[in-house]
Amino acid sequence: MQDVTDLAFMQMLSEYGCPDYYVTEYFRVYANSNLDKKILKSITCNTTGRPVFAQLIGESIPDMLRIAQQLTKYPIAGIDLNLGCPAPRVYRKNVGGGLLREPETIERIFDALRSQISGLFTVKMRVGFDSTDNFEKLLYLINQYQIDLLSLHGRTVKELYRGEVHYDLIRQAVQTVNCPVLANGNVTSYLKAEQVIQETGAAGVMIGRSAIRNPWIFQQIRDRFAGNPVQVITLADVYKYIQHLFAITCQDTLREKSHVNSLKKFLNFIGTGIDPEGKFLAGMRLVQSKQELFDLCDRHLLTNPELPFAIEPYENLVARPSCESCE
Numbered sequence: 001m002q003d004v005t006d007l008a009f010m011q012m013l014s015e016y017g018c019p020d021y022y023v024t025e026y027f028r029v030y031a032n033s034n035l036d037k038k039i040l041k042s043i044t045c046n047t048t049g050r051p052v053f054a055q056l057i058g059e060s061i062p063d064m065l066r067i068a069q070q071l072t073k074y075p076i077a078g079i080d081l082n083l084g085c086p087a088p089r090v091y092r093k094n095v096g097g098g099l100l101r102e103p104e105t106i107e108r109i110f111d112a113l114r115s116q117i118s119g120l121f122t123v124k125m126r127v128g129f130d131s132t133d134n135f136e137k138l139l140y141l142i143n144q145y146q147i148d149l150l151s152l153h154g155r156t157v158k159e160l161y162r163g164e165v166h167y168d169l170i171r172q173a174v175q176t177v178n179c180p181v182l183a184n185g186n187v188t189s190y191l192k193a194e195q196v197i198q199e200t201g202a203a204g205v206m207i208g209r210s211a212i213r214n215p216w217i218f219q220q221i222r223d224r225f226a227g228n229p230v231q232v233i234t235l236a237d238v239y240k241y242i243q244h245l246f247a248i249t250c251q252d253t254l255r256e257k258s259h260v261n262s263l264k265k266f267l268n269f270i271g272t273g274i275d276p277e278g279k280f281l282a283g284m285r286l287v288q289s290k291q292e293l294f295d296l297c298d299r300h301l302l303t304n305p306e307l308p309f310a311i312e313p314y315e316n317l318v319a320r321p322s323c324e325s326c327e
């Protein structure tokens with residue numbers, strides 16, 4: 001996830017129970033683009049013990065080939081192509097989710113990349129741009145160009161991050177394509193993961209926002225599927241998690257107020273599981289200093305520290321849309 005899954009976040013997650021695979025933030029690919037050094041670090045310094053796929057976003061075939069070639073020198077699990085980003089400033093450039101309007105362009109990109117990438121070539125996509133008219137054609141291309149793994153967010157680009165996820169279309173993809181499919185969209189808990197796997201028949205799930213809210217989710221899913229007891233997360237655990245986030249985002253060059261503000265992109269999601277009235281969320285948006293932030297955390301998380309953290313986010317609470325603007 002852009003501005004979230006950097007090296008520090010990936011390494012922190014691994015302390016709570018890693019996902020099986022990571023995907024980097026996307027490398028923007030265009031004429032003369034270089035590999036972003038910060039994103040590259042999440043590959044070269046990855047000590048999580050889990051493989052990491054390098055994600056690309058772009059449309060220029062020569063540049064995608066050039067960047068894919070450069071990336072093969074690094075320890076990547078494979079190259080992942082982003083066909084899902086719904087941010088208007090991105091899709092207007094005809095990259096990410098914007099490409100779902102043009103299956104012919106996608107076909108040319110698949111053709112070029114597939115013949116050049118000797119390792120795994122995977123795709124992250126949505127079910128369409130503003131309709132699902134191209135969906136079957138897209139699935140056909142996934143098969144024709146022997147894509148190795150499909151991560152499918154069951155919404156169109158225009159549906160952004162809200163509303164129902166079309167799990168029926170994820171099921172259709174599972175039944176149609178020859179590669180494993182990861183179901184994506186609103187996999188909010190280990191119980192939801194179980195339900196989505198049952199409903200779609202997917203090989204696994206991809207988790208975005210709920211990994212920020214609940215970094216224990218991957219271990220909880222693993223335990224649930226193994227028939228082991230699932231750890232109950234308490235408000236005291238969440239307090240320690242916020243302290244952890246504070247520590248990993250600390251930089252000498254960052255003023256305290258900016259540091260606290262930078263944490264809000266995480267707190268926006270964490271807050272949807274703290275209290276049903278959204279008081280933590282509302283308070284969090286106002287804090288300006290470390291003292292104010294941890295006073296707020298003390299009030300909401302340490303008054304009854306043994307209370308369980310909600311398994312699911314509260315339905316009436318939403319993170320700020322600005323925190324969901326990139327894919």
Ligand SMILES: Cc1cc2nc3c(=O)[nH]c(=O)nc-3n(C[C@H](O)[C@H](O)[C@H](O)COP(=O)(O)O)c2cc1C
Pocket residue numbers: 001002003004024025026055082084124153161184185186187206207208209210323324325326327
């Ligand atoms: C802040 C943020 C950044 C994201 N960045 C990316 C990205 O760089 N690449 C990508 O494939 N998806 C990205 N996504 C989308 C997620 O991977 C996922 O498809 C989407 O959030 C739906 O899954 P969820 O309900 O588990 O969050 C991003 C999502 C968020 C909220």
